[in-house]
Amino acid sequence: MTNLQMPKVDKSILSSKDKITSDLNQILKSENILSHEDEIRPYETDALAAYKQKPLLVVLPETVKQVSEILMYCNENKIKVVPRGAGTGLSGGALPLADCVLLGMGKFNKILEIDYQNKCVVLQPCVTNLAITNAVQDKKFYYAPDPSSQIACSIGGNVAENSGGVHSLKYGATTNNLLGIQVVLMDGTIARFGGKTLDSEGYDLLGLMTGSEGLLGVITEVTVKILKKPEVAKAALIGFSSIEDAGQCVSEIIAKGIIPAGMEIMDKALTKATNDYSKAGYPVDAEAMMIVELDGTETEVSELIKRVEDIAKKNKCSSIKINKSEEERLKFWAGRKAAFPACGDLAPDYMCMDGSIPRGKLAEVLKEIQRLSKKYELPVANAFHAGDGNLHPLIMFNANDPEQLRKTEEFGSEILKYCVKVGGALTGEHGVGIEKRELMCEAFNNTDIKQQIDIKVALDPNSLLNPGKVYPILRKCAEEGRVHVHGGKTKFPDIPRF
Amino acid sequence: MSMEEKQNSQTFQDFSSSVLKPNKEKNIAEIIKHCYKKNIPLEICGSGSKKNIGRNFQSQKTLDLTNYSGIIKYEPEELYIKVKSGTPIKEIKETLEKNNQHLAFEPTDFGPLFEGQTNEGTIGGVLSCNFSGPRRFKVGSARDHILGFKGVNGKGEIIKSGGTVVKNVTGYDLSKVITGSFGTLSVFTEISIKVLPKPDLTKTLVISNPHLKKGLEHLSVALSSSCDPSGAAFYPEFFQDQFTFNDLTTRGSITAIRIEGSKLSIDERIKQLINELDVDKKEISILDPEQSNIFWEKTRSLNVFSNLKDNLLRIIVPGSEAFDLINKLKIYNIKYFIDWGGNLVWLQLDQLNSSILKAIKTIVKNLGGYLTVIKVDESLKASIDIFTIDDVKYKISEKIKKSFDPKRILNPGKMYTGI
DSSP, X not given: OTTOOOOOOOXXXXXTHHHHHHHHTXXXXXXXXXXXXXHHGGGSOOSOTTOOOOOSXXXXXXXXXXXXXXXXXXXXXXXXXXXXXXXXXXXXXXXXXXXXXXXXXXXXXXXXXXXXXXXXXXXXXXXXXXXHHHHHGGGTEXXXXXXXXXXXXXXXXXXXXXXXXXXXXXXXXXXXXXXXXXXXXXXXXXXXXXXXXXSOSSSOHHHHHTTSTTSSOEEEEEEEEOEEOXXXXXXEEEEESSHHHHHHHHHHHHHTTOOOSEEEEEEHHHHHXXXXXXXXXXXXXXXXXXXXXXXXXXXXXXXXXXXXXXXXXXXXXXXXXXXXXXXXXXXXXXXXXXXXXXXXXXXXEEEEOOEEOOGGGHHHHHHHHHHHHHHHTOOEEEEEETTTTEEEEEEEEOTTSHHHHXXXXXXXXXXXXXXXXXXXXSOSSSOOTTTSGGGHHHHOOHHHHHHHXXXXXXXXXXXXXXXXXXXXXXXXXXXXXXXXXXXXXXXXXXXXXX | OOHHHHHHHSOOOOOOSSEEOOOSHHHHHHHHHHHHHXXXXXXXXXXXXXXXXXXXXXXXXXXXOXXXXXXXXXXXXXXXXXXXTTOBHHHHHHHHHTTTEEOTTOBOOOHHHHHSSOOOOBHHHHHHHTOBOTTHHHHOOHXXXXXXXXXXXXXSOEEEEEOSSSOOOSSOOHHHHHTTSTTSSEEEEEEEEEOEEOOSEEEEEEEESOOHHHHHHHHHHHHTSTTOOSEEEEEOGGGGGGOOOTTOOOOSOEEEEEEEEOHHHHHHHHHHHHHHHTOOGGGEEEEOHHHHHHHHHHHHTTGGGTTOOSEEEEEXXXXXXXXXXXXXXXXXXXXXXXXXXXXXXEEEESOOOHHHHHHHHHHHHHTTOEEEEEEOOHHHHTXXXXXXXXXXXXXXXXXXXXXXXXXXXXXXXXXXXXX
């Protein structure tokens, strides 16, 4: 990945920059077209900051009509378009191309309607995730998916990536909390999928668009459902002297029919780092630490927390602490939510991986990660959304050392391959983007990928919308020797390159 | 070699019969590939419980998946079950029951409506149609519970998407688009589906005698409360005789709100709900767990429409519009009940023709909803649209269809002409 190959730059587009600028000026006010190097620099990367590329131009539309006209124009003139929300994505989904028009959706930042009767909010795509909850919390409602970047990430980006959060097991990811979207396709078509109803007519195109990483359409409006805040939430902070015991405890909680609102595990390295950073009162001697949160009515929560306590004791927990106040509960979480910055204190850089695994495989996978950590001589700390099986190993390295960066990427790839091997997935919530593009061959075969690309081609025949993301580029795959060869046939003989 | 082994080992070359019942995935793929090459339109079906829903269309052969049945893997602690697509829902439910788990979306049972007795169909059929029961507004529909699948597209290629873990964003979420596509995009072969623990207990708060407006208000308050209801339905007075329960002490229309959980928690929440609803004690009854289960089973299986001779529509609108909808439809001779806390209306019409249907569609569309014709006289079926769709979405759907099934051989025209 270090020498990531992107779609071939169209030199004729580069040389027509002035013409394209003046053509787009017919659609947009000139102040909404950025072309000077200093103006476009902020758009050269997203949160996968190891990769940078300045786009040809940045456009900042203000209306759906403008989005449609820009796409129609680019489609007719074969100009690549990369959509961008808040730019907080961790897989490089909004990385520009040298010959692309970067479609910044930042001006779509208004909440359009709060409909308490139908328990939904209609909003523009660049409203932040947290702003939804902020807008409805005085009536004790909230929006459930809570990715860790929720203070900054946009709802449009959440839809494009199908973002999750720590409460996915009980409340689902973005796709389970969406009612409708308005979307503009590459040919300029403006479409609505869903609305304020439960489910929608015909094909579930809302479901198809969600998590399509900006390859199928540009989201211009979103309707999300909001939920009533549970009366009470209580959390238990539990220490274990082995990862196995912690893993067994998770399995048993679920087997006993308890679905916690959140269930997080951190390994010793991360527990110590976060505790040093945020003074959360964590059991720093424990090999694994778990936070289990239960929500509902007072009686229900007290009942369940008692059951969780019993299960934890049965599984040889070394310590257990139930929050006594709301303040204490938030402190438990503050540590977990500071896990990433805490790693920033341990090493100059860290790379956050995002695999999904069956809950029961936690101990096995962590053992393998420890083995790989020794092999690559790079320290690693692990955070695990135990409720939904989403594992985030944080590999610590120094990006100024090219050899370390290369090793980190290899280490990361090996972890993700192992996740797939034990029955999990390459990415739980961060998306494929450019980061895991070449690993798609691990999860899918030629036919699977071809079917997905056929859908892409059906909606964007010239592959102009966010090309180079999600699906492997043939030559790269072959060059790196990552293509599986079956019976002398390479895996992707007929995949269009984009 | 036993007879069964012999059958399993041979390739599926007998295309002469009009109904093909393969029992292996590769045979399913072979059949579809053959039909793709020869341009043979196929009807895809499971046990046929929802066969009558959808448009009539021309097919030369039927691909019957009931022989492709069985549980592949069930991991209660991982909260999923992987099954072959022809597996009966009944078998899945019985398997899950052993670990006190269930399919939380409660698939609608159309058996009573079409056959006068329960027939829950197969998992492949349930997902292909995406009809979910009373718990829908709380837990999502079938499409929210599928984790991954293997299937065969219209070219006879075996494809897969998703997996067995809840969090997975690797590639497009094809499970969603195949679910609810009525077998027009791909044929499911293997399905991994999320399962959840069954609630310890269920009770139902019934408020009698509120007229529709009040009933809908109650449902809305319930859905907005932190009591976390898992069922919210309204039956008008004309259905009162269908529900005779010992615990039901009042007569009249029924507004029913289901509360599930542990015993202490249920009682506490029902008490809280009664306060929030601000209803008179005389108006309320509380169904015990057993009667409660019967009530919601009846709702899930459209029991009030058993052996219905008339027409039945399934209308989905935003909850806030249900009152307006019923008022506007009153000019027709209708019977109805409301589920999903006001979001779903099951509408029985003794008379239906294309102009009435057109008028109803306009009303529903203007209220931001959509409808599906579930049951209609065969003579009318050929001349009406069973599903609604707008032009833009139709054009996009046409392209999606083509990307899966370029020669239109899988259930062609079952949903829309040309798709």
